[in-house]
Amino acid sequence: MSKESLEHLSSLMDGEISREAGLFITRRLSADDGMCETWERYHLIRDCIRQPGGKHLVTGLAEKLNTSLEAEAAPVTSKRSARAWLKPVSGLAIAASVALMAIVVTAPQSVETPGDGETSLASPAVEPFVSPNTLPLAPVSQAASYDPALNAYLLRHNQMARTAGRQGFVSFVPIVATQVAPVVETPGDEADPVEADRPLQTPEE
């Protein structure tokens, strides 16, 4: 799989992808087993590191997507079938993406064809693309309250403070990952119980 595809997949997970691109990736997911496996692996990794031992396993996504698409491809017998016929083919992908969301976000259950094809085709078509990710759709790095002074201090700190706990690039990850945000000080800060056991000490000369 190309690096570009991996980036698109990652963006889809983060909810940082346009509706059109999301539909495209969703279509590819239904046809590309390798991509499906990568998608499952990403979610598995995320779930494991968020909640080790959690029950968020997602398996057989390709089969479930195909089942969903095949089911959606069947003739829709509703009163407004003529209008549904006029819907773009992308509606199928939207339905698949909704199915994907159901598979990933909620507890995986057997994917069934919606009883009312009208709903499944029409509603998502007017809604913005919904990421199957459980995270908010806002960009991961909030572009707010950036303080270059602290970043500069941190850069210098990272260069000078080389200890076992600060392994190379790991020290720089927070700079790439986040912005400065104000700390909400907890009341316990002033009277930390540990201070009584291990108080501050006079530095050794």
Add this chain to the structure above:
Amino acid sequence: MRVLSRQVQVLVFLIGISGAVAAGDSGEARELLEKMTTAMSQMSYQGTFVYVRDDVVETMRITHLTDETGVRERLYSVSGPHREVIRDRKGVRCFLQDSAAVVEDQVVSNSYFPELPLAIIDGDNSGYKIETGGEARIAGQKARRVTISPRDKFRYGYDFWLEDQTGLLLKWVLFDSRHNPLAKLMFTDFAMGSAIDLAEIESGSRSEDFVEMKTFSLQKTVVTQSSPRWQPAKLPPGFQLTSHSHKAEADSVYEHMVYSDGLAAVSVYVEEQGKGMTVKPGGSQLGTNNAYTHTMGDIQITVIGEVPAITVKSIAKEMALAVNSN
């Protein structure tokens, strides 16, 4: 009586065995940590990793090259706004697309203070307890775990999952004194040595996008062995001075000290208000790093490090002009 003495003998034997096992475990952990430190700086590696902090999950890519020209490293975000950190012999440069701000720092000389030996983090007076345990398969590699747990609330703990053969870091977990995870990092694909794609070291950002911040007061500083003029009256247990630098000009007020317990490190910046960067007093946070800025008259003191908020605040409040300073 004879039975009792045998029981005592058995008890003493078991205590001796458990002590030897514990000592062996920490010795092995130290060896693994030393291996990791060497591998992370001297080997070439590349990979994609997932970084999780609070509810935020981000994907990043790292390429670390070590060759005859020295060390070159490129770290960038795969998703979201383009953010990138490049480290090479010129120094460190950041490109942060979303905030339209760029930070650049010069190459910093090594400290005159000796590096703290890893043994310091496993002594009786250490703030940590270290142990090994657990094996896993991460990014297709066999990995072993080293856990370093804090003994108090002045520092964080770490889980290092290291590649079995080389000691390269495959997974990293930062946790607080209650063992609540604060941040995690795990590779999803990983390559090393000749398997890495050399082309990726080249930045996609234009060179003109990396703009130097000339107002940064830390430029033109000299690293020194002398005692700092500004010193903390007290420090958290185990912390000691490991680096000291000050402004080249004699009449300027600027000092940068690094205090470390062998694992965590805290920087203290002392400067004249209005002469360097102005930071809003109080606490702030940058990822897992905490910072606290405190003002004393015309002096601004900023303490920053990957330690709990109480640590940076305590140190900032304890800073004072040394009695014997001019």
